[in-house]
Amino acid sequence: MSPCAFSWAALNNCYFPRSPPLRFVSEFFKFVSEQCNNYKGNFILWLGPYPKVYFQTPDCTQAILSSTEHIDKSTEYALLDVWLGTGLITSTGQKWHHRRKLLTPAFHYNILETMLEPMQDTTDILVDRLSQELDNSGFDVFPIMKLTTLDIVCETTMGYDLGALKNQNSAYTQAVGIVAEISMKRFMLPWLHYDAIFKRTEMGKTYYRELEVMKKFTLSVIRARRNLLAQRQNAQDTNNDEDQLAGSASKQVIRARRNLLAQRQNAQDTNNDEDQLAGSAKPSRGVLWKRHVDQILKHPLPITRSADITIQDDNNVPLDDDNISLDDDNIPINDDNIPINDDNVQPNDVFHSPDVRCQKVAMMSQKILIAKILKRYVVGSTVKPKNLRLAQNIVLENEGGVILTLKQRCDGRIPWWEMCSISWENPLLTVHVAANMLVPAGCSIFINVFEQHRIPEYFPNPLEFNPDRFLEKFKHPYAYVPFSAGPRNCIGQKVAMMSQKILIAKILRRYVVGSTVKPENLRLTQNIVLENEGGVILTLKQRCEKDSSRESELSMGTESSMDKGSSTDDSL
C-alpha cells in the first residue's frame, strides 16, 4: 500500500451533504460533533471538493501543535485577512517569527502585574452592572461579557478607557459578532471563498459594511492613544528625567512605559518617527538609555548593541531579525524588559564591558547558556565543582582550565517517531502525524479541542464538574490544550487566565449564580468562538453577608455557591 492510500485509509471519510439553510453554522457544529461520536477518532470531512482533516486525539494533536515546521495557519484563516490583516494570529514564516518575538515580552509577568489594576476596575464596573439583573428570571450574560472583555483588552493593551460597559452597547462588538458569523458561513461555502463572488452577495456587502465600523473604531482607539502618549512624552521630556518619576510612582510609569512601547511600535509601523512625538527638547541620559532599551524591544535582536558588539552566528555571519530562528516561545527578559537570548549576548564581551548595566545581561546569558548546554548534553566535571557564590567567574580562572566531560543526551539515539517520519518522507505527503498516519500536503487540519476534552480516557466522567481533576498531571501532555500548545500557542493565555480568575472571584463574592438552561438544551455554535444560540442565560441572587465572608471556601458547583432552585451553575 502506498503511503498515500494508507493515509487516506487510516482516516474515516464523511461528507457534509446539506445545502446551507439559515442556521447553517449551528448545524455544522452539530454535524461535526455527530461525526466525532460516530468515528471516535480522527476523520476527514469533505466540504464539496475540499478535504478537511479533523484531529481529536492527543497524539495527533501533539504531532501538529508541537511542530516548528507546520506553523502555517489553514487556508480558512486567509478569509480573516481582510479583517485581521496578517498579524500574529494569521501570519507565518519570518513575519510571524519576528512578530512573536517582538510581542512575547509584552506578556511578561512584570507587565501582567500592571494589568491587574485595570482588570479589577473593569470587573468592579461589571459587578455593579450585574446588579440590574438581580432576581431576574434569566438574562443573557454573553453581550455583557463581550463588552467587559473589550474594556479589559482596550485598557490593558492600549491603556485606553473605552467605557463600553458603562455605555451598555458598542457598535464595535455588534460588528464583530456579525463579521464572525459571516466568516464562519463563508468558510463553509467554498464558492464564497472567492472575493469576486462574495463581494456581490448580500452577505458580502454586510460583511464589508460592518468591517468598516470595526476599522473606524480601532483607528479611533489608536489615534486617541497616540495623542495621549504624545502628551505624556512631552511631559516626560520636560521633566527631563524619567527615572525620578519611576521612583515616585513606579506602577503608573511601568504602565505608561508599556503603553509608550506599544505606541512607538505603531509609530514605527506608520513611519511616524518617535522623535516627532518626543518633541525637540534634548532628552536626558536616563531617557536615552530607556529609549535604547525600547529600541532593543522594538528590535529584540539588533545587529549592534551600545558597546558596538556585533552579533554573529557560529559562522561569523552578522545576525539580524531576518536570519534568527525562534527556539522558544517564552523569551526571557531581564528586569528592564530587554529580551535576552544567547543570540544577542556575547558573554565574553559583556564580562569585559565596563558598563555595570551589563551585569544583569551577563547573568541572564549565563543562565541561558547553561540551560541550553544542559538540554543537549549531560555535563560532568573531573575537578571539584565551583559556583558563583564561592568563586566569581569574572576574574577567577583555574590554571588547568575548566575540564568538563560531555555526553550526548539520550546517547544520540533518535526516537522511533522521528525515524518513522524520515522513512515515510514523500514529496506529496509532507505532514507526518503519527507512526501510521500521513496527511496529504495542502490539507487543512482542524484540532477538535471541544471533543478531545471529552475523551473519558483522559477526562474520566468528562461532563462532571470536577475541578480536582486539574490537581493531577494529565495522562498525555497534549490532552488539555484550551490555549493550543507548542510554538503557536496563545500568547495571551496568562492574561486570559488572570482576568477570568478576577471575574469569577468578584462575581461569586457578590452573587449566587445559577442557570436556567440545562446543558443538554444548549445549541452550541461555532462563531469563531464557541457560542450558544440562545445566549448564556443566568440568574443572579445577592449573596448575603454571611456567605460573602466565606468567600475563600467558595468553589463553583458546590452547594454553598449555588442557588438550589436553579438547575446548575456548572455551565459557567
Ligand code: HEM
Ligand atoms: C480564554 C481566552 C483565550 C483562549 C481560550 C485563547 C485560545 C487561543 C488559541 C486556541 C489559539 C491558537 C489559535 C490557532 O492555532 O489558530 C490562540 C492564539 C492566539 N491568542 Fe489566544 N486565547 C484567549 C485569549 C487571548 C488573549 C486575552 C489574547 C491577547 C491579549 C490572545 C492572543 C492570541 C494571539 C495573538 C494568538 C496567536 C499566537 C500566534 O499565532 O503566535 N488570546 N489563542
